[in-house]
Amino acid sequence: MTSELQNLHNVWLSNRTAQSIPVHQISFDDLSNSIISTGPFYFYIIDFYDMTLSHVSPAIAEIHGYNPETVTFNDILGAIHPDDIDFVAKAEAASTNFFYNKVGYAKMLSYKTSYCFRFQLENGEYALFNHQSLMLSLDENGGLGKSLNIHTRIDHLSNLNTYKISFIGLNGEPSFMDLSLDEDNQNLTEFSKREIDIIKLIANGLNNAEIAEKLFISILTVKKHRTNILAKSDAKNTAHLIKNCILQGFI
Template identity: 60%
Template sequence: MISELDKLRNVWLLPHNKSVNNTELPQITFNDLTNSIISTGPFYYYVIDFYDMSLSHISPSIRDLHGFDPETVTFDDVLNAIHPDDQAFIAKAESTIADFFHKNIKREKLLKYKKCYNIRGRNASGGYTLFNHQALMLTLDSNGGYGKCLNIHTSIDHITSYNTYQYSLIGLNGEPSFMNINPDSTLQNTIKFSKREIDVLKCMAEGLNSTEIADKLFISDLTVKKHRKNILEKSECKNTAQLITNCVRQGLI
């Protein structure tokens, strides 16, 4: 019987997903990394190359959080640290995401999205920690196959111990974001935020009031209030505090 981890590996090895040739990694600077990372707690990152499943650019903090030697850790080590009860969700989520981009969106759009979900990973003490997983595709091959991807895992135990078993697709460079997607549902039933709503949401997370947001985004107070109302209604949150907490959990802000 095929294991859940093998199902997960198979998603990345499908002919329309896997890169058939090596891809050149763009120059990654510290600023690039910090701009990509939603740091709400201790975190580590690495770059996975789906061409040969090798790791590079591994942050030393992987030792503190998992007990792995950054010089010798492999992708299988990271996968095997996933809680057994979370493996089926991750395999289904990754399969759903890959299928969505393959069938509904131009392949190059993969470079304009960050995928996020929560997973439990075995920590350095032998117990399990809840991590927010963020993945940003850095390269594709000439056929649109997966190349190199930046993965960031942030400990969020201090925020929540509850795993929603949902994923989010965070749009970059003006792309819409899809929030709180159940792998068994369709994107038509998910929360979809526009670029302007994301801009307003990020300002709310900074603690700005409606007038300050209007000044920063060069829009009217009335427009800001309309966006705030729409954001709360779409997210089904009772107040701003609940909204911000949920968005941090999902890696949106």
């Protein structure tokens, strides 16, 4: 194992559970339904206790050329572009810091973590992928158990990586988009569930009147939300906002 991959492993090893924790509360069908895809993708469940994989999607063979029955976690990590491994390690460390020091580790089960990096394809070329992870189990001390990881090819949408990380709230939790790894993120930009609902409706082509009717709010309230959303996201316009949200797996 290279020193870069070892540094990445160390992020998880220092926070993993002391034993494998089964996931009883979520069915695999529910997990599959939680996947947001904007391009070719595959998924798997990683057990951080022993770094074993399960429920590996057959699509990994088409994308990376790996046999879903025999592929290992190190095989997948080894396909990361060498120039992006350091970023991935920093993103994973930033994710740990966010949950343990900002919102509380118990909230980890109600968020998807999202960022992008380059992956090697079966033909040896590299393409930009979006990585989303959803923690499925923790121990009583917040040790990492099992996680659903989803890797989606997005180079048809963009070839430029922002090198930022997003935390997508589930079950009514707020979301945080495009956080820089170079900052301590003391002033987190928070997107409420209502704002995320409006973003999704905009992406579906609804105008202000239709959104107001759908959410049982006034058109003026919708306009205020849209103004606040653009200001928070630092997006140039709605099209820029929607593109960024798609790349980060918000919608």
